[in-house]
Amino acid sequence: MKIPFKDYLRETKEQFTTRSSKSGSYSFALTAVVLAILITVNFALSFLPDSYTQEDLTANQLYSISSQSKVLLSSLEEDITIYWVVASGEEDEYVEKLLHNYEDYSSRVNVEKKDPDLNPDFTNSYTDEEVYNNSIIVECGDRYRYISYEEMYETSSTQYYSIYSSADEFSGEKLITSAISYCTTDELPVVHVLEGHGETELSSSFSDALETDNIETETLSLLSSESVPEDVECILINSPSTDISEEEKDMLVEFLEGGGRVLILSGTTEGDELTNLNAVMEYYGISVLEGVMIEESTDHYVFNTPVLLMPDMESSDITDPLIDDNYHVILPVAKALDVSEPSADVTVTPLLTSSDESFLKADGYDIETYDKEDGDTDGPHTLSVLVTKDIDDESQMQLVWVGSSLMLEDAYNEYSSDANEDFVLNALEMMCEKDDSISVRSKSLTNEYLTVSTSDSTLIKVVTIAVIPAAYLIVGIIVTVRRRRR
Numbered sequence: 199m200k201i202p203f204k205d206y207l208r209e210t211k212e213q214f215t216t217r218s219s220k221s222g223s224y225s226f227a228l229t230a231v232v233l234a235i236l237i238t239v240n241f242a243l244s245f246l247p248d249s250y251t252q253e254d255l256t257a258n259q260l261y262s263i264s265s266q267s268k269v270l271l272s273s274l275e276e277d278i279t280i281y282w283v284v285a286s287g288e289e290d291e292y293v294e295k296l297l298h299n300y301e302d303y304s305s306r307v308n309v310e311k312k313d314p315d316l317n318p319d320f321t322n323s324y325t326d327e328e329v330y331n332n333s334i335i336v337e338c339g340d341r342y343r344y345i346s347y348e349e350m351y352e353t354s355s356t357q358y359y360s361i362y363s364s365a366d367e368f369s370g371e372k373l374i375t376s377a378i379s380y381c382t383t384d385e386l387p388v389v390h391v392l393e394g395h396g397e398t399e400l401s402s403s404f405s406d407a408l409e410t411d412n413i414e415t416e417t418l419s420l421l422s423s424e425s426v427p428e429d430v431e432c433i434l435i436n437s438p439s440t441d442i443s444e445e446e447k448d449m450l451v452e453f454l455e456g457g458g459r460v461l462i463l464s465g466t467t468e469g470d471e472l473t474n475l476n477a478v479m480e481y482y483g484i485s486v487l488e489g490v491m492i493e494e495s496t497d498h499y500v501f502n503t504p505v506l507l508m509p510d511m512e513s514s515d516i517t518d519p520l521i522d523d524n525y526h527v528i529l530p531v532a533k534a535l536d537v538s539e540p541s542a543d544v545t546v547t548p549l550l551t552s553s554d555e556s557f558l559k560a561d562g563y564d565i566e567t568y569d570k571e572d573g574d575t576d577g578p579h580t581l582s583v584l585v586t587k588d589i590d591d592e593s594q595m596q597l598v599w600v601g602s603s604l605m606l607e608d609a610y611n612e613y614s615s616d617a618n619e620d621f622v623l624n625a626l627e628m629m630c631e632k633d634d635s636i637s638v639r640s641k642s643l644t645n646e647y648l649t650v651s652t653s654d655s656t657l658i659k660v661v662t663i664a665v666i667p668a669a670y671l672i673v674g675i676i677v678t679v680r681r682r683r684r
Contacts, residue, residue, distance in 0.1 A: 263296070263303065263371055263375075266375065267300075271306070271378075272304070274304055274306040275382075276339065277306050277307075277308065278304075278307045278337070278378055278381065278382075279336075279338070280297060280300065280301075280307060280308070280309045280310070280334060280337075280374070281311075281312050281320075281337065282297055282312065282334055283321060283332070283334070284313070284331045284332050285315055286313055288331045292350075292368055293332045293334070293347075296370050300374065321335070321344075324342060325344040327346060329346070331347060332350075333345060334373075336377035336378055336380075336381055338381035339381070341380065341381040343380050345377060349369065349373060350370045351367070351369070352366070352368075352369055380412050383412060386413065386414050387412075387413055387432070387630035388415070388416055389408070389414070389416075389434050389629075389630065390416050390433050391415055391417055391418060391434045392418050392433055392435045393417050393418065393419055394419045394421045395441065395442055396438055396439030396440045397436050397437060397438045397439070398436050399436075400436060401606060401607070401611075403608055404606050404622070407619055411623055411632075413623075413630060415434075418430060420445075420449055420450075421443075421446075423449065425449055425452065426452070426458065430453070430458070431459065431630070432626065432629045433453070433460045434460075435460065435461070435464070437464060437465070437604075438472065438475065440472075441472045441473055447474040447477050447478055451478060451481050454595045456595075457589040457590075457594060459596040459630075460596075460597050460598070461598045461622070461626060461629065462475070462478070462599045463600045463622075464600075464601070465531055465532050465533050465600075465602035465604065466533045466603070467563070467603060468563045471488055479597070481541075482540060482541045483540040483541040484535055484536065484537050484540055484546070484583065484599075485535065486535060486536075486599075486601075487534040487535065487558055487575070487579070488560070489533055489559050489562050489575070490505060490531060490532070490533065490561070490562055490565055491505070491552055491557075492504045492565075492574075493555065494553075494555040494556065494557070495554075495555040495653075496653035496656065497553070497652075498510070498552065498553045499652055500613070501652075502652055504568045506528060506529075506530050506610075507528070507530070507532055507552065507581070508527070508529075509527065509552055509581050510553065511527065511550060512549055514547050516624040516625050517549055517550075517621070517624070519620070520617055520620060520624075525620070526614060526617055527605075528614040528617070529581055529582075529600075529601070530605070530607075530610050531602060532602040533601045533602075534579035534581060534601060535579070535581070535601060537583055543587055544586065545586045546583060546585055547583065547586070548582070548584075549582040549584055550581040550600075550601075551579065551580055551581060552577045552581060554577060556576075556578060556579060557570050557575060557576050557577055558574060558577070558579055559571070582598070584598050596628070598629075600621075600622070606618060606619065
């Protein structure tokens with residue numbers, strides 16, 4: 199039976215006039231309005247910088263720029279152009295996000311993509327190297343720096359006894375911020391590295407860190423000189439194996455008395471005592487104590503080895519950045535300094551000190567036991583010190599001594615999570631009067647070493663191996679007993 203068309207229209211109209219249909223229509227309309235608002239807001243937010251719309255929840259802030267980079271960007275007075283050399287579809291997500299952050303944070307930064315397929319000759323005026331996708335060129339005026347994509351990812355490996363480990367890190371921010379600082383700095387500070395006494399060559403890691411921090415290095419020999427050259431402002435003496443001459447000692451003292459700056463890394467060695475080098479410190483009333491520092495406090499050494507010290511850090515411009523970030527220096531096979539009777543005209547600031555439970559073994563490298571014996575000197579002892587003296591209103595002498603020859607070795611630096619390297623860099627930055635230090639760290643993509651003392655390591659083992667399993671066992675027994683009683 200067919201329903202007349204008029205009756206069909208009447209019934210349809212009646213269906214839409216019921217209370218339920220009106221309520222449904224209202225809900226539908228309200229949903230449509232809300233969706234329209236959400237779509238409009240979402241579309242509008244897409245035009246805002248990522249820093250306002252996205253939150254970086256990674257533990258090491260992999261998708262953000264650090265406070266150091268922000269300080270540098272905020273102080274820019276010139277326009278910076280960052281050329282991102284990348285083919286379409288080959289963009290690295292970390293690099294892309296990082297560049298967006300730089301551009302979003304400062305109006306002085308402009309990022310331009312350069313497709314090598316469309317611009318094959320673009321990089322020829324910047325570098326002769328093979329250019330990989332996602333490489334970067336930072337340019338400001340006449341200065342520029344090329345950053346290869348390969349440099350942005352660091353793969354480091356270390357073998358300590360039978361332990362082998364590796365870590366992958368992303369160094370994009372560190373390199374780009376360093377390049378911006380380089381391009382906006384008219385004159386870079388120079389550190390002169392003393393040679394001619396079997397000094398340990400600076401590791402490639404530390405040399406790269408100096409370059410990243412925009413500190414240049416030049417070698418310096420005093421063997422045939424009558425004085426330190428006038429253009430020298432800062433001298434680094436890294437772990438000499440033989441002594442300097444008395445004439446060189448006099449030159450260094452004269453250099454310091456004229457407002458010079460000297461950083462010395464010299465610890466316990468297998469060779470002869472460095473009498474003339476030690477005399478540089480003795481000129482200011484500080485004695486260098488030969489021997490090997492032994493720690494009995496498990497909070498102050500690592501790897502169950504009492505000569506691998508984790509000393510206390512005293513507050514100073516050199517140590518404060520490390521203290522604030524909870525990093526620890528590892529000082530292997532160190533000797534001590536007696537700072538009890540300094541010259542009246544100098545200011546002495548201890549930087550690294552051993553604990554009350556430490557002692558200095560007089561036998562040095564010939565020690566046969568970590569136990570205390572007759573002739574050993576009780577701690578605490580100063581292991582690194584800053585000596586300053588105002589020469590006039592405009593200049594100040596600065597002398598830093600670190601009592602370890604092995605501090606900058608790659609193995610110990612890596613196990614300190616680069617704190618050893620940062621300590622020395624901080625000292626050189628202070629001596630060079632470098633205010634814009636580039637202390638941006640590489641960001642780990644896998645893991646980062648956690649430097650803990652032997653006592654903390656033991657506590658962690660006890661808690662994870664014994665306490666937690668025992669707690670679970672006890673709770674399980676209690677629950678089982680209660681259930682059986684029911």
